[in-house]
Amino acid sequence: GQQLNQSPQSMFIQEGEDVSMNCTSSSIFNTWLWYKQDPGEGPVLLIALYKAGELTSNGRLTAQFGITRKDSFLNISASIPSDVGIYFCAGGGNKLTFGTGTQLKVEL
Amino acid sequence: EAGVTQFPSHSVIEKGQTVTLRCDPISGHDNLYWYRRVMGKEIKFLLHFVKESKQDESGMPNNRFLAERTGGTYSTLKVQPAELEDSGVYFCASSRSPNEQFFGPGTRLTVL
Numbered sequence: 075g076q077q078l079n080q081s082p083q084s085m086f087i088q089e090g091e092d093v094s095m096n097c098t099s100s101s102i103f104n105t106w107l108w109y110k111q112d113p114g115e116g117p118v119l120l121i122a123l124y125k126a127g128e129l130t131s132n133g134r135l136t137a138q139f140g141i142t143r144k145d146s147f148l149n150i151s152a153s154i155p156s157d158v159g160i161y162f163c164a165g166g167g168n169k170l171t172f173g174t175g176t177q178l179k180v181e182l
Numbered sequence: 183e184a185g186v187t188q189f190p191s192h193s194v195i196e197k198g199q200t201v202t203l204r205c206d207p208i209s210g211h212d213n214l215y216w217y218r219r220v221m222g223k224e225i226k227f228l229l230h231f232v233k234e235s236k237q238d239e240s241g242m243p244n245n246r247f248l249a250e251r252t253g254g255t256y257s258t259l260k261v262q263p264a265e266l267e268d269s270g271v272y273f274c275a276s277s278r279s280p281n282e283q284f285f286g287p288g289t290r291l292t293v294l
Contacts, residue, residue, distance in 0.1 A: 078224075105281050116186070116273050117225070124281070140190030162225065167280040168213065169238055172225040 076101045078163055078173035079155050086155055086179045094177040095161060096147040103165030105140050106146040111160045111175075120161075121148070184208065186286035194292045200262040203289045207256070207276030212256050215283060216249060220270040225268050228272075231257060243268075264293045 080097045096104070099148055105124055109117035121132050123139035123146060130137055136149045158180050163171055163173040187206045209212045216228040227257050228247070229239040233254035242249070246265070252258040261268055271290050275283040 107281070107283075109285075113285065116275075116287045119282060122282055152262065164225075168215070168230050170215075170216075170217070170225075170226045170283065171227070172248070174224050 076165070076171045078165060078171055080106075080161075080173035080176050082176060083174070084177040084179070087104075088155060088181050089155060091119075091153050091176060093150040093153050093157070094147060096145060097163030097173045098145045099165055099171075101165075102143040103171075104143070105138075105165065105167055107144070107164045107170070108135075108137050108148045109162045109164060109172075111162065113159075117162055150154055150178075153180050155182060171182065184188040186276050186284055188272075188275055188289050189286065190289060190294075192290045194294065195264055196294050197266055201217065201264055201291060203259045203261075203274075203291070205257045205259070205274030206287060207274070208284060211278055211284075212254070213274035213277045213280065215275040216253060216257070216259055216262075217273040217275065217285075218245050218270050219273065219288075220267075225273065228259075230275075256262075259279045261291075264291075266293050267294045 108120045111117045121137040126143050128139045128142045134151045161173045164170040189204045189252040219225045227241040230237045231251045243249050245269045248260045271288040273288045275285045
């Protein structure tokens with residue numbers, strides 16, 4: 075089946091640092107989504123990407139949809155403590171395929 | 183606008199028992215989805231409703247799982263009888279369009 079691999083699996087960074095994580099797929103997706111999950115909550119949509127090569131920003135977040143439609147990256151600039159959580163990439167439309175997640179921890 | 187709500191937030195049952203999870207989607211969202219995350223694994227799709235109709239139930243693990251959405255509003259997911267491997271967090275999501283699904287907080291199911 076389709077599989078999304080995220081890297082790194084976890085990150086431990088200093089407050090104020092920039093963060094980069096990526097997601098690769100064995101299959102082509104027409105839509106890529108980035109979600110963040112806080113403990114005890116459901117995933118919250120951060121950014122949606124619809125076109126190959128598309129670069130989209132949402133505040134301190136920037137994501138790009140790879141030109142091959144098989145990968146995407148998410149950057150967070152100037153991290154703050156509330157950025158802590160698990161970040162998931164997801165591909166597809168109605169039937170989302172989720173990545174394995176990147177756990178982000180921020181040190182004050 | 184109220185978000186997706188799920189009930190209960192936690193459920194602990196014994197193997198062989200029955201559990202019913204409920205999801206109330208965002209008002210006006212015709213699309214409703216169920217997903218599950220088993221410990222240490224990725225979130226996996228279970229099924230998709232459009233209004234009261236099952237559009238895609240290809241992710242349902244087996245016939246012990248039954249999802250309904252009578253009247254096209256809230257949905258229930260029943261597991262009967264529950265097995266140990268059914269433990270995990272069950273998420274519901276809803277959307278107007280397919281590409282932007284809004285998730286509920288999840289129901290954590292523990293089968294002992």
